Amino acid sequence: MSKSYWDYSGGKKRNDGPKLNFFVIFLIIIFTFALCLGTYLLIQNWDELNIGKEIPSETVPTTVSETTTVATTTAPTEETTTTPETTVLANPIPQTDPVDPSYFENCVFIGDSISAGFSAYGFIPEKNVYASIGMNIDKINTQTMPIMLKDPNDETTYSIQEMTVIDALKISRPDTIYIMLGSNGIAWLSNDYMIEKYQLFVDSIKAELPDTTIYIMSVPPVTVNREAPDNPNGQILNSNIDIYNSELLEFANENGFYFIDVNTCLKGNDGKLPTEWAGRDGMHFNRDTYNLVINYILSHTVKEE
Numbered sequence: 001m002s003k004s005y006w007d008y009s010g011g012k013k014r015n016d017g018p019k020l021n022f023f024v025i026f027l028i029i030i031f032t033f034a035l036c037l038g039t040y041l042l043i044q045n046w047d048e049l050n051i052g053k054e055i056p057s058e059t060v061p062t063t064v065s066e067t068t069t070v071a072t073t074t075a076p077t078e079e080t081t082t083t084p085e086t087t088v089l090a091n092p093i094p095q096t097d098p099v100d101p102s103y104f105e106n107c108v109f110i111g112d113s114i115s116a117g118f119s120a121y122g123f124i125p126e127k128n129v130y131a132s133i134g135m136n137i138d139k140i141n142t143q144t145m146p147i148m149l150k151d152p153n154d155e156t157t158y159s160i161q162e163m164t165v166i167d168a169l170k171i172s173r174p175d176t177i178y179i180m181l182g183s184n185g186i187a188w189l190s191n192d193y194m195i196e197k198y199q200l201f202v203d204s205i206k207a208e209l210p211d212t213t214i215y216i217m218s219v220p221p222v223t224v225n226r227e228a229p230d231n232p233n234g235q236i237l238n239s240n241i242d243i244y245n246s247e248l249l250e251f252a253n254e255n256g257f258y259f260i261d262v263n264t265c266l267k268g269n270d271g272k273l274p275t276e277w278a279g280r281d282g283m284h285f286n287r288d289t290y291n292l293v294i295n296y297i298l299s300h301t302v303k304e305e
Helices: 017-044 064-082 084-088 101-106 113-120 165-172 191-208 238-255 262-266 287-298
Strands: 005-007 012-014 107-111 129-131 145-151 154-163 176-180 213-217 258-260
Touching (some): 101 287, 113 129, 113 287, 154 165, 176 191, 191 238, 213 238
Parallel strands (some): 213 258
C-alpha cells in the first residue's frame, strides 16, 4: 500500500503523491536548464575570462639550459673577433716589405749546426744564435750548449756560458725567437715524437716569456746526393722532410705561432736543394745560400700591434 494522507476535516483519505512528484520533476528541469545555460555562457566567454588560457610561446621564460646555450654560441664569435692570432696569423707567412737587418738585434735563433751558420758566416751576431752541432729536438729541453751571454760580473761585456737554451732565454729575454729543429733526427725519430718534444720546448718558452713572438722555421731540403741510400753521411729523404714540415705547419697554427717556409724558398725545380747551394754533405748551406735565407726572413715578418 502506498503512503497516503488523511483529511481530518472530513475524515476521508486523500493521496497527493502524483502532484508532489510532478512539482519535484519541474524543479529538476528548471535547475538543469539553468545549469546548461550557465555552462554555455561560461564557455562562450572563456577566452575573455582568461581561464585556462595558454601562455604565448614568446612569453615563456628562458630556462637555465637555454641561457647556457645562448652564451656558448655567442662566445666563439666574440673570441674570433678579439683573438690576435685569428686576425693577423696567416701561415706560412706571406712576403712582406723587407725590414732593416737591425731587426735581428732583438732576435734569437735556436737550432742545430745549420742555424749556427748564421753567426759563423757573420750574418747574425753570435750572441743572438743559440745553436750547436748535433742538436735536435730530443735534446733541446735538457742538453746544455755554449751560449754567449752578458757577463754576470760585467754587463758591458759578453762571455761564453754553458747552459740550456731555456736558462739562457731567461737571461736574454729576446723580443722574437726563431726555431729551426728537425734536420738532425728526421731520419730516425718519428714525427709524432719530435712534435711532442717541440711542444714541450715551446711551452717552456711561453711559460718564461709569454710576450715573446715565436717563429717556427721549416726544415730545409737536402740535395739529390743526400737522398742516396749509400750516402756516407746517412740518407735523408726530401719526402720525409716535406711530411714533417706539413706537421710543423699544423703545429704552428694550433699554437698560434708564425711559420717561415724556408724549405720552399730553397727548393730547385726538382724539389730538392740545388747542389751548388749546398755544402759537401748535401745538407748544410754555402755562404750565398745563407744570404738568401736571411733576405727571405727579412721579407717575411709580421708587424704586431
